[in-house]
Amino acid sequence: MRPVGSKYLLEEPLGRGATGTVWRASQREAAGAEAAVAGRPGETVAIKVLKEELANDADVVMRFLRERSVLLRLTHPNIVRTRDLVVEGDLLALVMDLIDGPDLHRYLRDNGPLTPVAAALLTAQIADALAASHADGVVHRDLKPANVLLADPDGAMRPMLTDFGIARLADSPGLTRTHEFVGTPAYVAPESAEGRPQTSAVDIYGAGILLYELVTGRPPFAGGTALEVLHRHLSEEPRRPSTVPEPLWTVIERCLSKDPDRRPSAENLARALRTVAEGIGVHASAAQIAAADGVAALLAPDPAPTAVPEIPGAADPTQVLPSNAGSYDPNGATSVLPHSGGPGAGQADPTAVLPPVPPRPAGDPRPEDPHPWQSQLRAARDRNEQTQVQYLDPSEDPLRRRPQRRQQQPPQQPRDRQQGYQQPQRQQPQQYGQQQRPQQYQPQPQQQYQPPQRQQYQPQPQQQAYAPPQQPQQPQRAPREPRQRSANPMKIPGLGCLKGCLFTLVLLFVASWLIWELTPLKDWIGQGQSYWHAITDAVTTVKDWISDLGGSGSGG
Numbered sequence: 158m159r160p161v162g163s164k165y166l167l168e169e170p171l172g173r174g175a176t177g178t179v180w181r182a183s184q185r186e187a188a189g190a191e192a193a194v195a196g197r198p199g200e201t202v203a204i205k206v207l208k209e210e211l212a213n214d215a216d217v218v219m220r221f222l223r224e225r226s227v228l229l230r231l232t233h234p235n236i237v238r239t240r241d242l243v244v245e246g247d248l249l250a251l252v253m254d255l256i257d258g259p260d261l262h263r264y265l266r267d268n269g270p271l272t273p274v275a276a277a278l279l280t281a282q283i284a285d286a287l288a289a290s291h292a293d294g295v296v297h298r299d300l301k302p303a304n305v306l307l308a309d310p311d312g313a314m315r316p317m318l319t320d321f322g323i324a325r326l327a328d329s330p331g332l333t334r335t336h337e338f339v340g341t342p343a344y345v346a347p348e349s350a351e352g353r354p355q356t357s358a359v360d361i362y363g364a365g366i367l368l369y370e371l372v373t374g375r376p377p378f379a380g381g382t383a384l385e386v387l388h389r390h391l392s393e394e395p396r397r398p399s400t401v402p403e404p405l406w407t408v409i410e411r412c413l414s415k416d417p418d419r420r421p422s423a424e425n426l427a428r429a430l431r432t433v434a435e436g437i438g439v440h441a442s443a444a445q446i447a448a449a450d451g452v453a454a455l456l457a458p459d460p461a462p463t464a465v466p467e468i469p470g471a472a473d474p475t476q477v478l479p480s481n482a483g484s485y486d487p488n489g490a491t492s493v494l495p496h497s498g499g500p501g502a503g504q505a506d507p508t509a510v511l512p513p514v515p516p517r518p519a520g521d522p523r524p525e526d527p528h529p530w531q532s533q534l535r536a537a538r539d540r541n542e543q544t545q546v547q548y549l550d551p552s553e554d555p556l557r558r559r560p561q562r563r564q565q566q567p568p569q570q571p572r573d574r575q576q577g578y579q580q581p582q583r584q585q586p587q588q589y590g591q592q593q594r595p596q597q598y599q600p601q602p603q604q605q606y607q608p609p610q611r612q613q614y615q616p617q618p619q620q621q622a623y624a625p626p627q628q629p630q631q632p633q634r635a636p637r638e639p640r641q642r643s644a645n646p647m648k649i650p651g652l653g654c655l656k657g658c659l660f661t662l663v664l665l666f667v668a669s670w671l672i673w674e675l676t677p678l679k680d681w682i683g684q685g686q687s688y689w690h691a692i693t694d695a696v697t698t699v700k701d702w703i704s705d706l707g708g709s710g711s712g713g
């Protein structure tokens with residue numbers, strides 16, 4: 158059993174999702190005033206321990222603390238209550254009420270689709286929860302059956318919406334820049350899929366998909382790769398299954414409208430669904446049937462939908478390639494999509510999974526702008542550009558450059574965290590001065606995609622950043638000339654040996670010619686003398702010549 162903070166003890170894992178692991182846990186002692194629910198020692202709770210990469214991201218930690226009050230004050234009979242938030246070292250955890258029941262995804266898998274009436278009533282309760290959270294300025298953004306837990310307090314199944322704010326926490330620029338984007342393709346609204354501004358209408362779209370799935374057993378846009386599913390959200394109209402009554406279909410269709418402004422508010426959705434449930438039941442009166450038939454009139458849109466605050470640099474699903482692109486499971490957990498700009502080692506080729514460019518909805522980005530899908534395709538192509546062989550100046554050769562040691566900076570604690578109610582026990586591995594973060598992050602708008610410059614080596618900005626600013630600059634050593642090993646740049650095997658042989662032959666030829674011309678060899682050969690005879694003759698001649706010289710000297 159592992160302690161979480163000083164107040165909780167993890168007992169056993171209940172399940173694992175894309176953003177963390179949920180544990181059954183027990184309360185050791187009552188929580189402090191900062192918790193929404195103090196709790197009693199021995200009480201059982203559920204604790205979602207967020208993934209390490211979320212907990213290690215300074216943006217996530219800061220948002221976690223900033224939105225603490227919003228998450229803790231969200232209370233509704235159909236929302237799983239968040240009791241406490243724990244920040245301890247590099248651990249982030251949400252303490253929730255333990256719901257003793259399956260989630261809706263598992264329930265559907267085990268029991269099959271619901272009747273239209275049951276589906277309408279269950280979704281009406283979810284719409285109630287959404288209406289409450291939207292009124293509080295909170296948009297869920299990851300509505301799906303797996304995030305609806307089914308409490309069964311008195312035999313009546315009560316849906317409880319969970320994971321509020323988690324999608325937003327995970328939507329961190331720091332995280333998405335280097336790693337992943339969190340979202341669920343089968344439930345993503347078209348405006349989210351296109352990277353357009355989002356409002357609370359994305360939750361209504363999610364509710365429409367969920368309602369469709371409750372009555373049919375599967376979401377309307379599923380199958381194929383994750384990108385194909387996103388494409389279908391943008392371009393395809395759902396078709397009415399024969400089992401869905403007309404008034405219920407009217408509601409589903411309006412929720413799944415591509416235009417967020419046509420979707421009803423959560424409050425109107427709840428009212429409309431209850432009207433439909435009454436009108437399509439077997440005991441419905443004529444008035445109830447008539448009301449259900451006129452349900453379209455109840456589906457007025459929200460005049461002031463809650464806006465999802467834009468996070469600069471947060472991942473855009475059209476700019477990402479799903480890690481599971483080749484084997485997308487519509488019923489799986491929240492898909493984690495790696496960012497296209499990040500290290501793409503080991504990823505599938507996106508050009509292999511991209512569907513054709515979908516028709517552009519009227520009034521959307523200007524026609525001259527490249528469509529997000531096209532930008533993605535181009536980025537993928539640029540990534541696959543051929544390697545070019547070229548001369549590299551030795552001073553720019555990263556392999557020759559001397560390594561620069563990164564200067565250790567004294568560890569800093571973020572202000573938010575220091576002010577938090579749980580003092581960190583361990584130091585964060587990351588450095589995240591609050592002043593530096595916004596400057597370090599460079600959002601990359603998709604429309605201004607710059608193909609990578611491959612012709613010139615760009616000095617790595619990271620290495621510049623590592624240079625300690627205060628220390629005197631070491632004199633830069635002049636770049637060494639590349640060593641000339643040979644005048645001939647071509648390296649022909651055996652060329653050296655061949656040159657040696659040729660040189661020896663020339664020497665031999667010259668020496669033979671000199672001997673032939675400067676010695677009486679040719680006379681001797683002409684007279685037919687033997688070699689030794691000729692030598693003896695020559696020696697005798699020389700001796701006679703010397704004695705002649707000596708004689709004439711003494712005589713004279």
Ligand SMILES: Nc1ncnc2c1ncn2[C@@H]1O[C@H](COP(=O)(O)OP(=O)(O)OP(=O)(O)O)[C@@H](O)[C@H]1O
Binds near residue numbers: 178254
């Ligand atoms: N408050 C809770 N009480 C009891 N069980 C819970 C609670 N919250 C979550 N669970 C269970 O824990 C499991 C994991 O939940 P989690 O929310 O992490 O996963 P998910 O919603 O399936 O995935 P994702 O992170 O993709 O949304 C689920 O099976 C869910 O039923």
